[in-house]
Amino acid sequence: MNEKSFTLSGLNIVKTYETNVKALDDVTISIPDGEITVIMGPSGSGKTTLLNILALLDTPDSGKVLLDGKDTSKFDEKERARIRNEMFGFVFQFFHLIPELTVEENVIVPLMIRNPFISLCAYREKARKLLDEFHIGNKASSYPNKLSGGERQRVAICRSLIGEPKIIFADEPTGNLDKIAALELVDLIKTLNKEKKKTFVIATHNENFLKITTNIIYLSGGKIVNRE
Ligand SMILES: Nc1ncnc2c1ncn2[C@@H]1O[C@H](COP(=O)(O)OP(=O)(O)OP(=O)(O)O)[C@@H](O)[C@H]1O
Ligand SMILES: [Mg+2]
Structure with missing residues (x-):
């Protein structure tokens, strides 16, 4: 199990928006x-720009994102979408749960996208197990608007x-x-x-994350900087 299950790095990433804002200026990160x-x-x-580029949601103007040694700029959108669905998980500030779906159905969405032909029952069981593990199994049939922020983020x-x-x-x-809820x-x-x-x-801006890792990247004006 010591074998690496992936490698992901960004090399000399530059991203400039139409407004001429250099959002990322030669960022290299592994x-x-x-x-x-x-x-x-x-x-x-x-x-956010860096996160989106590493997660293959966005593309750099120059520089490369290498995933398992492959230059991801060579992948078409279908391949990028497949990688996002199979290799990555996403959590957002505003949860991005679908209001018309129950909690359980929201959890299943990535699997439905991956394989719409498999019976929902198999997915439901998996979703229930996860929801139970995160102490929100009792909310499985509720709709997101009935949940607190902390609960919504646990669903996400x-x-x-x-x-x-x-x-992730x-x-x-x-x-x-x-x-x-943030500390939880x-x-x-x-x-x-x-x-x-x-x-x-x-x-994140939340300094509490600094307590759970030593691997911290500081950005300032689109560049990686050392923080005193
Ligand atoms: N779609 C866009 N069009 C034009 N400019 C953008 C766009 N997205 C981001 N920017 C600009 O790029 C720079 C970096 O934005 P980004 O959203 O990556 O910052 P951030 O560090 O995530 O900020 P925050 O902490 O507020 O979320 C900012 O100057 C922003 O205004
Ligand atoms: Mg942001």
Whole structure:
């Protein structure tokens, strides 16, 4: 089990928006397997842009994202979507749960996308197990608008895990939670990393994440900087 299950790195990434804002300016970063990588920096420093490029949601203007040694710029959108679905999990600040689906159905969505022809029952059981594990099994049939912020984010964590991804990308996952729910989420991520060896890449302002990892990248003005 010591074998690496993936390698992911960004080399000399540059991204400029039409407004001439250099969101990323020659960023080189490697994501360690089995660890929590935290990306910090002031608002506008390029955290989300970097996360989206590493997660193959966006493309750089120049530089490369290498996944398992392959240059991902060579992949077409279909291949990129397949990789996102099979290798990555996603957690967002505003949860992005589908309001018309129950909690359980929301958790199943990544598997439905992966294989729409398999019986829903098999997926439901898997979703239930995850929801139970995160103490929200009793909410499986509820709709997201009946849940607290902390509960919604735990549902989003279940959804990010159901496809057994190699990397979970989280953009400001505590940004919409109160202090206690935020601390609980930090703790949950720590446990998932320690006990299940899950790899996380987290863009955040929340300093509590600094307590659960030493792998911290600081961005400022689109560049990686050392923080005193
Ligand atoms: N779609 C876009 N079009 C134009 N400019 C953009 C776009 N997305 C981001 N930017 C700009 O790129 C820079 C980096 O933005 P980014 O969202 O990556 O920052 P961030 O560090 O995630 O900030 P925050 O902490 O507020 O989420 C900012 O100056 C932002 O205004
Ligand atoms: Mg952001």
